[in-house]
Amino acid sequence: MQEELLNSVIKLTKTRDVNSLEYSLVTTLHEFIQCKEIAVYKDMQDSGQRIIERSLVLHFSDEKRYHWEDNCFIEEPEPELISCLQSACIITVQSSDGIEQRWLPISIFDKPIVAIKLVTKPLNSSQQVLLNAFCRIYENYLTILNENERDKLTGLLNRQTFESRFKQLLEKQVMSKKVIAKDKNARKRHPESCSWLAMVDIDHFKLVNDSYGHVCGDEVLLILAQQMRSFFRASDLIFRFGGEEFVLIFEPCLQEDIKEKMTTFMDHIRSITFPFVEQLTVSVGMAKISPYDFPISVLENADKALYYAKNNGRDQMHFFDDLLNEGLLNNQEPEADDDNVDLF
Structure with a gap:
């Protein structure tokens, strides 16, 4: 015994x-x-x-x-x-x-x-x-x-947990696809729905740290994390990937639904008062998650869409597949933050 x-x-x-x-x-x-x-x-x-x-x-x-x-x-x-x-x-x-x-x-x-x-x-x-x-x-x-x-500052999931959570999501998605494939009524209820990954980056965050110090920067990150927790569903996975970058994973839904949700979130963040910052904005890259995708591939797709948003004015959201279909991803390179821009 x-x-x-x-x-x-x-x-x-x-x-x-x-x-x-x-x-x-x-x-x-x-x-x-x-x-x-x-x-x-x-x-x-x-x-x-x-x-x-x-x-x-x-x-x-x-x-x-x-x-x-x-x-x-x-x-x-x-x-x-x-x-x-x-x-x-x-x-x-x-x-x-x-x-x-x-x-x-x-x-x-x-x-x-x-x-x-x-x-x-x-x-x-x-x-x-x-x-x-x-x-x-x-x-x-x-x-x-x-x-x-958990991330020590924000309490969100940390980057080290991403791959295991992603794998669990895909396993669940594969099982769901099998059920839907056998059920004609289920296919009608879930037309073209899929999981989504969002990469969210705070615009000009370096200026916050340089102008007001890292304590203020940490406060901005903490408030943003709290806002994400309260805005999104409890079943949505929210990760802090480091610095001012966050990754969110959403359960299956239509593209227009997730687009509306993320647009509303971006509007919400613009309305929040952060320490010393009159208005904070974020840029967002979205990528579809298919049942047999590798985590790194989905991250790379969302990252390309994010950098397109940052290179083309920031404070906007783009979907990787849309950019790819429109031929807008050629020779896209990350743009460095311009410390001379007066935002606040």
């Missing part, structure tokens, strides 16, 4: 990303506590609004038959789940047939952000000890992974 426990802890802490850690936790819990269901819920708070994502769920009909369910957002969370996240306390409810539903909170820096749900027969004391111990190990390791995946 002790050897099995040690091997399970080793397996749990061997993972290097949050999604793999979730899978390890769920399989480990079922190994020691026979469950009818294990689910992981995330509190994706967005501008004060609680948005619950069920990121992982495993159902068991018996010891040999089980199935996983895809992640989804929960429109009407169970009151016990909300209570667990609000109080950071374990919530247990037993039905008339003796089956227990148990919610366990997982916190980072004393803030509950995850709830683990188990549907089981009543647990004995040793099972409860094991369950709580594995949840605490998961909590501690999740804190470490979260710190490693």
Whole structure:
């Protein structure tokens, strides 16, 4: 038993990303506590609004038959789940047939952000000890992974996490394409929709640092990051790539929809008052993400569209495919920021 426990802890802490850690936790819990269901819920708070994502769920009909369910957002969370996240306390409810539903909170820096749900027969004391111990190990390791995946200044995802998140998105997109291909009604509901990558760059950011110092520059970056978090959906991935450059990945939608969304975002940023800066603008390069693309290829496409925007006046957005079709990408070279331009 002790050897099995040690091997399970080793397996749990061997993972290097949050999604793999979730899978390890769920399989480990079922190994020691026979469950009818294990689910992981995330509190994706967005501008004060609680948005619950069920990121992982495993159902068991018996010891040999089980199935996983895809992640989804929960429109009407169970009151016990909300209570667990609000109080950071374990919530247990037993039905008339003796089956227990148990919610366990997982916190980072004393803030509950995850709830683990188990549907089981009543647990004995040793099972409860094991369950709580594995949840605490998961909590501690999740804190470490979260710190490693996040940019220290803005709290956004960092560049090192981009490739793994991109890969997960493509895997999901390939599965979705297979489902749509088999379903004629699904093809009608999703005409020509695809995922999109946006590369966002602050215009003339060097002037902010040179004129007012890096403390002011950091404040501008922090406010912009906060605005992006509040403006876009909780399911959209936002990365800080370094300096004044950000990358966003959006779930499948039509080009006109993402264009409208990004245009509204750019208008919103123009309306924000930043420290010492009367008006801040951003340039945006957009690239389509196809199911079998390499991350570097999509980044390069968005980067070319971004530099076209910066070379042709800044404060604008361009799509790589549109520029390519119009023959506008020949001999495009990055233009250096002009320190002599008076913006503020």
